[in-house]
Amino acid sequence: MVIARPIEGKHRTIKNRINIALFALFIVMPFIRINGHPFILLDIPQRTFHVFGLTVWPQELYFLHIILLTLGFMLLFFTALFGRIWCGYACPQTIFTEAYNWVGKLVSGSAFGKPTMKKSHWARVIPAWVLLSFLFSFVFAAYFVRYEEMLGGLFSGNIFAFADSYRPAAWFVFLMASTGIAFFNMVYFRENLCKYACPYGRFQAALIDRHSPIVSYDVERGEQRRQKGQKVGEHAGDCIDCNLCVQVCPTGIDIRDGLQIGCLSCGLCVDACNTVLPKFQKPTLIDYSTIAESESHKVDRSKRPYFRPRTAVYGAVVGALIIAFSTLLILRTPIYASVTRDQELMNINAGGSYQNGYELHVGNMSYGQLNLDLKAEGDGPFEIVSDHGAIQLDGSQHKELRVIVSYKADKAPFTSKKVNFVLTSKDDPSMKREIEAVFTFPLE
Ligand code: SF4
Ligand code: SF4
Numbered sequence: 001m002v003i004a005r006p007i008e009g010k011h012r013t014i015k016n017r018i019n020i021a022l023f024a025l026f027i028v029m030p031f032i033r034i035n036g037h038p039f040i041l042l043d044i045p046q047r048t049f050h051v052f053g054l055t056v057w058p059q060e061l062y063f064l065h066i067i068l069l070t071l072g073f074m075l076l077f078f079t080a081l082f083g084r085i086w087c088g089y090a091c092p093q094t095i096f097t098e099a100y101n102w103v104g105k106l107v108s109g110s111a112f113g114k115p116t117m118k119k120s121h122w123a124r125v126i127p128a129w130v131l132l133s134f135l136f137s138f139v140f141a142a143y144f145v146r147y148e149e150m151l152g153g154l155f156s157g158n159i160f161a162f163a164d165s166y167r168p169a170a171w172f173v174f175l176m177a178s179t180g181i182a183f184f185n186m187v188y189f190r191e192n193l194c195k196y197a198c199p200y201g202r203f204q205a206a207l208i209d210r211h212s213p214i215v216s217y218d219v220e221r222g223e224q225r226r227q228k229g230q231k232v233g234e235h236a237g238d239c240i241d242c243n244l245c246v247q248v249c250p251t252g253i254d255i256r257d258g259l260q261i262g263c264l265s266c267g268l269c270v271d272a273c274n275t276v277l278p279k280f281q282k283p284t285l286i287d288y289s290t291i292a293e294s295e296s297h298k299v300d301r302s303k304r305p306y307f308r309p310r311t312a313v314y315g316a317v318v319g320a321l322i323i324a325f326s327t328l329l330i331l332r333t334p335i336y337a338s339v340t341r342d343q344e345l346m347n348i349n350a351g352g353s354y355q356n357g358y359e360l361h362v363g364n365m366s367y368g369q370l371n372l373d374l375k376a377e378g379d380g381p382f383e384i385v386s387d388h389g390a391i392q393l394d395g396s397q398h399k400e401l402r403v404i405v406s407y408k409a410d411k412a413p414f415t416s417k418k419v420n421f422v423l424t425s426k427d428d429p430s431m432k433r434e435i436e437a438v439f440t441f442p443l444e
Pocket of ligand 2: 030221238239240241242244245246256270273276277285286
């Protein structure tokens with residue numbers, strides 16, 4: 001397990017600010033309720049996803065697909081523009097590692113992470129990390145299960161799926177498994193996730209180009225670095241081999257060996273070298289620069305070509321996805337409807353008219369109330385003859401209606417015809433949902 005040595009500096013400050021903001025978002029978002037509705041909740045058992053005030057039903061999963069695709073292309077876009085900054089500044093693994101280190105230092109003091117750390121220190125750190133894993137897992141689980149339900153269950157001791165069984169509820173199993181995984185990840189896996197398991201790190205060579213910034217060491221100026229037994233100044237290169245850049249690295253790599261999968265582009269080694277070398281009137285040997293800048297030995301951030309074929313294509317795709325998402329959102333009708341034939345009420349000839357029965361499933365995909373009118377339309381004298389009552393739906397409410405449709409005719413004109421069920425909002429007649437079904441006639 002690598003516990004990086006703390007370091008002050010420009011990148012550390014930027015990283016702290018971004019980490020605190022993202023961490024606060026992660027903690028707060030699943031607990032926000034707007035008029036009693038979750039701001040974000042991926043309710044898998046109910047197959048309903050509440051995302052930023054929008055309720056996405058299973059048949060609208062394309063909204064989630066577009067959101068995920070947009071996030072994916074944004075990652076490609078920002079990687080091409082600014083390098084692998086996601087890993088160093090915004091990845092949950094990085095942010096949680098910082099949080100565990102902060103708590104570790106809080107309970108064990110300045111010995112935390114140092115060779116002088118004793119078993120008595122670990123005896124305080126480990127229980128604190130177990131508790132932290134549980135708290136983080138609770139927040140994580142609250143993205144999938146209403147936190148009110150979990151809190152109620154935990155405080156009342158009702159962690160079972162049913163009142164008369166000892167089978168634990170799915171949320172409790174999820175919470176415990178997540179606590180175990182979080183603890184294992186932070187105590188044993190940590191930087192190995194970035195080095196060996198994360199696919200993003202492995203793809204980075206394909207995601208960046210000659211103009212994407214990476215953290216690199218100036219070999220020409222740094223080498224020949226100070227060797228064992230040499231005093232500072234007795235070596236040809238500027239690197240005094242203080243090893244601080246390695247000690248502050250969250251993945252424990254030595255950037256002087258070149259760009260590696262383990263480099264998160266966090267810039268902490270830049271801060272380290274910037275702390276040491278100015279004391280010897282030398283500028284840092286490690287900095288963000290592009291391959292093109294390294295080759296030409298000229299680093300001028302203001303002249304970096306940010307507009308390139310790669311960034312233009314990624315940017316255009318992100319823009320197109322945002323436009324597609326916005327258009328679908330504007331055109332969205334919050335009325336859900338599906339229909340199935342009622343097998344018991346098919347093909348009845350009721351003297352001068354034929355009747356078919358249907359089960360109509362209606363839902364309100366908004367948070368407001370819906371008052372709906374229902375009509376049967378089609379090529380012929382279709383009419384709804386059953387009394388289904390007023391169709392009033394509260395936010396996210398479903399209803400099943402048994403509907404009988406008649407077709408006036410003395411003799412069956414066809415074997416089947418299409419019939420459309422039209423649901424219209426009484427408050428806003430432009431809000432409509434049409435659903436098609438088949439009306440069959442008996443063979444005569
Ligand atoms: S090498 Fe430097 S930039 Fe890369 S992860 Fe380590 S400290 Fe961060
Ligand atoms: S911090 Fe700078 S001077 Fe110290 S070992 Fe790293 S590159 Fe060399």
